[in-house]
Amino acid sequence: MNRLGKMKLELTWHNKDQALIPAAEGKYGYKWVSPKDPRYCETHVLELGDVIEGHKAPKDPKHTYSDRADLEPIADNLLILGESGDVLESLTRIPELSEKYVGQVKCVYIDPPFNTGQAFDHYEDNLEHSIWLTMMRDRLLHIRRLMSADGSIWVHLDDAEVHRMRSLLDEVFGPEKFVAEIIWQKSDSPRSDASEFSSDHDTILVYKRSDAFEVNRLERSAADDVRFTNPDSDPHGPWWDGDPTAPGASTHQGMVYAIQHPMTGELVYPGRGRCWSLGQPEVLEIMRGWAPYKLEDISDADERAARCGLDAKDVRRGVQAIMLAVPPEEARRAAEERYNAGQWPQFILRKGGAGGLGRKAYVSTKGSVPRTLWLNTDVGQNRTAKSEIKALFPNNAAFDTPKPERLLQRIIHIASNPGDTILDVFAGSGTTAAVAHKMGRRWVTCELLEDTFEKFTLPRLKKVVEGQDDGGVTVTSDEKYKQVLKSLNGALNIYPDLKEDKATKDFKKALRAKKEPDTINWLGGGAFQVARLAPACFDFDLDLGLTTLTDAAGDIELLTKSVAAQLGFKLTPKDTIFHGSKGSMRLYVTRNSLTPELATEIAASLGEGERVTIASTSVLDESRQALRQASRGSKVVHIPDDIFQIDGEDAF
Incomplete structure (x- = not known):
């Protein structure tokens, strides 16, 4: 769970x-x-x-x-x-x-x-x-x-x-x-x-x-934009004929209605299961760019229900159609005049004006979605x-x-x-x-x-x-050039007799002239540091069930760094006495025997409010008590017994 x-x-x-x-x-x-x-x-x-x-x-x-x-x-x-x-x-x-x-x-x-x-x-x-x-x-x-x-x-x-x-x-x-x-x-x-x-x-x-x-x-690449054109001189730039509808007819019934075509006078509905992609007030304003329009109740609940995939009794009532506000012939003349003038509204008329409705989809300024x-x-x-x-x-x-x-x-x-x-x-x-x-x-x-x-x-x-x-x-490099050249060479492998054709040679020459120069993206510089994982300082004896030290632990500098890492201390190489710190706690690591006298001496070097963790490979009797008396809250850690706090039964 x-x-x-x-x-x-x-x-x-x-x-x-x-x-x-x-x-x-x-x-x-x-x-x-x-x-x-x-x-x-x-x-x-x-x-x-x-x-x-x-x-x-x-x-x-x-x-x-x-x-x-x-x-x-x-x-x-x-x-x-x-x-x-x-x-x-x-x-x-x-x-x-x-x-x-x-x-x-x-x-x-x-x-x-x-x-x-x-x-x-x-x-x-x-x-x-x-x-x-x-x-x-x-x-x-x-x-x-x-x-x-x-x-x-x-x-x-x-x-x-x-x-x-x-x-x-x-x-x-x-x-x-x-x-x-x-x-x-x-x-x-x-x-x-x-x-x-x-x-x-x-x-x-x-x-x-x-x-x-x-x-x-x-x-965006050139291939992404090849479908975008600007046949009507739209000031917003190139576009392509996109879908004016969206899914979700049953949950957006207020966006399922008829639009009377300005050229043909026919009623145009979204496809089954789909609705118009914009709200009705916005669509009405767009269509008025072609001819005068109005909202009108045309009692088409059955048709709207079918488009929504619902029974007529379940479809939303009172949704009006967008209908021509002038006679069809007058609307057609207005639409033809606008079509010939260019800069068409967002909802376009397909097939020279006689087809269905489309919607302008402009080139994205945000780039292409992956x-x-x-x-x-x-x-x-x-x-x-x-x-x-x-x-x-x-x-x-x-x-x-x-x-x-x-x-x-x-x-x-x-x-x-x-x-x-x-x-x-x-x-x-x-x-x-x-x-x-x-x-x-x-x-x-x-x-x-x-x-x-x-x-x-x-x-x-x-x-x-x-x-x-x-x-x-x-x-x-110019990827367009590469792709065209690759396609051309592939075709010439199929029709090798065309390789020496003058038209082919002229085309290759023109293609080379069109090739864009290479673009350099990197000039060198920066840096990186090389590091290696240090050898392990600790091992485990399966037979004895005990944590042991490896030969690498004989290096006191490595052992100090390792103990600090295990206990979560940050190293303090500039400190002349202590090897690490964690808040107000200081770290001292030694391979010498920790005696009561040495523990007391180390504690004497602490600042006000500081404590110390002393990690040693050999801890003599009374050392822990001596440290507690010298600095309350300080502690002694035996290396390696106390580093991982593991008993033999838990180890494999």
């Missing part, structure tokens, strides 16, 4: 109440443990490394630039080597990171392992369903915390798990937060090695964090992405299923604005971060496999900030 006491549909699977930890570092492989197991509960520290910085190149007056090229490059970005679950825990639990990222991520795009049972060159994609679901459930819960109220998550999958992921997203975000299921055409040709069907598409599931989410509309079918001609396909990777890394084999930059550009455009934060915890070759950077967004991304990180992710993002990435969305 949910919190309102109502039953809800819930997906169940084996070991759903358990947690997963990596079976080996740097690989896709997991094992079940209790949610209280220290190996699952431990918050891994981020070890911050180099800052990779680039500089924005000056514009060349010989080239054309978009508004995006004027955006100030973002420097506050983070590239992490590490397992996605551990990275997300760090972002949500370490105070310095949680303050920065929790509730601040506007757009999340993840392209997780598809669980297809196949082994790819760059990662293992053969997780068993229940493991895959638990892995994704845990990550989605962390991601949800990171998302802003107006944020959204875009999950990219194929057919293997998309149906289960839809149920899982319903469970984590709520079914009412579902936004769309997008179909991306990833291929434009069949695979001859397919045993049954050749898959042409992937699915992208979109969910919102709350109703505050809003989409950014897409820029649709759920994304063709590869608009956003690229796998082959496009492989070409982008090959251009960046000619000596490295491309990924099997990379994503084209134009696909991510559309997602990021719809879901965010310049300066917003983008998150991707399955970085792969780094496409999401690369596109986010070029679009003036902040980004955080991580990659599990060190080989992928070193060969692809890190060097690609270096190229982006250094302005050495000329592919993808860096440059926008």
Whole structure:
């Protein structure tokens, strides 16, 4: 049941109440443990490394630039080597990171392992369903915390798990937060090695964090506007013949009535089940633009009832028709005169004036509403992405299923604005971060496999900030030219004898002259910091049922950071005595034996109203009592016994 006491549909699977930890570092492989197991509960520290910085190149007056090229490059970005679950825990639990990222991520795009049972060159994609679901459930819960109220998550999958992921997203975000299921055409040709069907598409599931989410509309293309014309010289601009009616006749009976045609004199009604799209006073005023009109009761309840799908006795009474106020011939002359003069009313007369009624639909100034079918001609396909990777890394084999930059550009455009934060915890070759950077967004991304990180992710993002990435969305080419040329070449393959025809050559020459110059969108610049997940400081002995320290905990600096992360303290590196703070509580970490004398000495360094938590690997008798006497409210924590407060019976 949910919190309102109502039953809800819930997906169940084996070991759903358990947690997963990596079976080996740097690989896709997991094992079940209790949610209280220290190996699952431990918050891994981020070890911050180099800052990779680039500089924005000056514009060349010989080239054309978009508004995006004027955006100030973002420097506050983070590239992490590490397992996605551990990275997300760090972002949500370490105070310095949680303050920065929790509730601040506007757009999340993840392209997780598809669980297809196949082994790819760059990662293992053969997780068993229940493991895959638990892995994704845990990550989605962390991601949800990171998302802003107006944020959204875009999950990219194929057919293997998309149906289960839809149920899982319903469970984590709520079914009412579902936004769309997008179909991306990833291929434009069949695979001859397919045993049954050749898959042409992937699915992208979109969910919102709350109703505050809003989409950014897409820029209109020439193809979007081809149907808009202006045959009557309308001062409002081009329009097309739209539907003057709307659904809902039975619930909007007052908008179901006859309009007498000004040319033919015939009575025109909305189609069955539909009503006029505007209120009657507005429609009356519009029709008076053609001829004199009036409201009149014509006793047409039976006809109106039929249009509403109701019995005549149930239809609303007293709804008048819009009728001509002058003789039909006089109305026809007035309508013909207006038709020939142009600048017609909003309700138009089709077929030269003798047809039915239409309604002017103008070109939207807000752009195009995103649709759920994304063709590869608009956003690229796998082959496009492989070409982008090959251009960046000619000596490295491309990924099997990379994503084209134009696909991510559309997602990021719809879901965010310049300066917003983008998150991707399955970085792969780094496409999401690369596109986010070029679009003036902040980004955080991580990659599990060190080989992928070193060969692809890190060097690609270096190229982006250094302005050495000329592919993808860096440059926008004339897509109209490309489409026409592609169609022409396709036709010439069917009729090769036309290739040498003079008319064909003249057309190609004219087409090249029409081609618009390329537009440059990115000039380099900005920066990002490289980070790695620190090794674990804590382990768990299954036989003894005890939390233990790893060899990495021998590094006192790492141990201090780890203890601070586990206990929720913010580090205070400039403090000469204490290592962290949380409100008025101070943190002191030591591998030395904590004696009563040392506890008293540490407490003596506290300021007025301050307390201290002393974490030590060795606590001698009477130390806790000595600290309580020296500073009321202070406490001693033994490392590792008191860090996770777990007993042996709860651990696996």
